[in-house]
Amino acid sequence: MKGIEQIVREHPFFQGLDEAFCDLVCTCARNVRFDSGEYLLHEGGLADTLYLIRHGRVALEIAVPGRSAVRFQTLGDDELVGISWLVPPYRWAYDARAIELTRAIVMDAGCLRNKCESDHDLGYEVIKRLMPILVGRLQATRMQILDVYGAPG
Amino acid sequence: MCLPMQSDPMQPVPVRVLTRRREVADTWTLELEPGDAAGRPFAPGQFNMLYVFGVGEIPISLSGDSADPHRQVHTVRAVGPVSRALAALSPAATVGLRGPFGQGWPVEAAAGADVVLIAGGLGLAPLRPALYYILSRRARYGRVALLYGTRSPGDILFRRELERWRRRLDLEAWVTVDYAGSDWVGCVGVVTNLVPSASFDPADTVAFVCGPEVMMRFAVAALQKAGVDDAAIHLSMERNMKCAIGHCGHCQFGPLFVCKDGPVLSFERIRGLLSRKEI
Numbered sequence: 314m315k316g317i318e319q320i321v322r323e324h325p326f327f328q329g330l331d332e333a334f335c336d337l338v339c340t341c342a343r344n345v346r347f348d349s350g351e352y353l354l355h356e357g358g359l360a361d362t363l364y365l366i367r368h369g370r371v372a373l374e375i376a377v378p379g380r381s382a383v384r385f386q387t388l389g390d391d392e393l394v395g396i397s398w399l400v401p402p403y404r405w406a407y408d409a410r411a412i413e414l415t416r417a418i419v420m421d422a423g424c425l426r427n428k429c430e431s432d433h434d435l436g437y438e439v440i441k442r443l444m445p446i447l448v449g450r451l452q453a454t455r456m457q458i459l460d461v462y463g464a465p466g
Numbered sequence: 467m468c469l470p471m472q473s474d475p476m477q478p479v480p481v482r483v484l485t486r487r488r489e490v491a492d493t494w495t496l497e498l499e500p501g502d503a504a505g506r507p508f509a510p511g512q513f514n515m516l517y518v519f520g521v522g523e524i525p526i527s528l529s530g531d532s533a534d535p536h537r538q539v540h541t542v543r544a545v546g547p548v549s550r551a552l553a554a555l556s557p558a559a560t561v562g563l564r565g566p567f568g569q570g571w572p573v574e575a576a577a578g579a580d581v582v583l584i585a586g587g588l589g590l591a592p593l594r595p596a597l598y599y600i601l602s603r604r605a606r607y608g609r610v611a612l613l614y615g616t617r618s619p620g621d622i623l624f625r626r627e628l629e630r631w632r633r634r635l636d637l638e639a640w641v642t643v644d645y646a647g648s649d650w651v652g653c654v655g656v657v658t659n660l661v662p663s664a665s666f667d668p669a670d671t672v673a674f675v676c677g678p679e680v681m682m683r684f685a686v687a688a689l690q691k692a693g694v695d696d697a698a699i700h701l702s703m704e705r706n707m708k709c710a711i712g713h714c715g716h717c718q719f720g721p722l723f724v725c726k727d728g729p730v731l732s733f734e735r736i737r738g739l740l741s742r743k744e745i
Contacts, residue, residue, distance in 0.1 A: 372648070372654065373654075374648060380647075381647045381648045381649065382647070382648045383645055383646075383647065384645065384646045384647065384648055384650060384654045385644075385645050385654060386654050386655045387642075387652075387653050387654045387655060389653075389663070410648075412651055413651075452684070453655060453656040453658070453659060456656045456658075456680065456681065456684055457644045457645070457655075457656060459680055460617070460644070461586065461587070461677070461678040461680045461681045462586060462587035462588075462615075462616055462617040462621065462644070462677075462678065462681075463617065
């Protein structure tokens with residue numbers, strides 16, 4: 314059976330990370346599992362975790378009064394759930410719910426932030442891995458906002 | 467791939483509507499007679515000019531199977547005066563038809579390679595004949611992936627067919643929507659997010675892309691990031707096509723006429739034109 318260190322090292326988010334950094338990061342990580350329908354996080358809650366999906370699928374949703382939640386993104390294998398832990402006030406801006414059996418690495422965001430704060434080289438490595446994800450999601454959001462499939466005019 | 471027209475290209479042939487089927491709220495599929503006893507052969511990716519008498523004429527891509535030249539199938543979104551009139555036609559109504567026109571998808575040249583088809587919204591309609599062509603000659607192609615993105619679950623075109631395609635073991639079919647309710651268990655997000663999930667060898671892949679131009683630009687970027695060569699990426703372009711034979715110039719796109727040189731064009735050929743706002 315794989316230990317958490319190996320699982321973290323094999324996750325694409327941390328691939329290529331220096332061994333010493335990996336050891337540091339692993340102290341903030343543990344394995345979790347969510348059944349279909351289980352929530353990973355709730356809008357407004359304290360953003361104290363970051364999930365790296367190993368297998369499964371997670372839907373990001375926003376509650377809308379009087380109707381069912383609007384699902385605006387699904388994330389799958391090797392993707393990252395949760396960005397609000399990066400910036401104050403560290404509160405989730407949406408709900409995240411497993412829509413199939415999902416196995417993930419959960420990182421203690423406070424622990425990771427502290428390690429990045431005390432070792433800026435590690436912090437830079439983490440940010441370098443996060444930025445392409447953030448930029449990709451920003452560009453995708455722009456495309457969604459454009460509503461390119463809507464009626465022309 | 468291009469097949470010649472059979473008569474005077476400017477002379478519409480009156481043909482009858484055989485069937486009319488609603489696909490989604492504002493989109494209908496019409497099957498038309500070919501207007502010729504021998505049928506009206508076409509290549510995947512080509513289009514016809516459809517003329518609603520007294521209203522006007524517009525280009526509409528063929529969305530049916532090119533193996534059956536006796537049915538001219540068009541999927542029409544009712545958004546303007548002519549398309550609304552077309553979509554409202556009942557079986558047995560008569561329309562004017564010219565075509566087929568233009569250069570289609572290079573389905574023959576893609577034989578032997580992996581093929582990725584990326585469709586956005588109504589862009590699935592012009593790609594469907596290419597997929598029919600490939601699936602009917604499946605052994606001649608490598609891995610085949612269809613990535614389809616649309617607005618919401620209620621906007622999914624050809625839903626039953628997509629479900630059948632998803633069950634095939636020799637086709638990878640992915641569907642994503644821009645937003646959905648919590649009862650939707652499929653993917654949510656832009657179609658370009660599907661590119662990393664599809665299985666293909668970027669060094670030996672041909673990509674066919676059809677959808678709104680903004681979506682196609684994002685799709686090209688995703689394919690390039692995956693390592694697909696510009697010359698292997700083909701887009702179906704849309705401009706204001708009127709004569710459909712390169713005479714009137716309404717669809718001029720830099721040095722090209724979309725009606726005659728396209729609508730399917732290699733990205734390598736139009737790389738410098740796509741980002742030019744003036745055209």
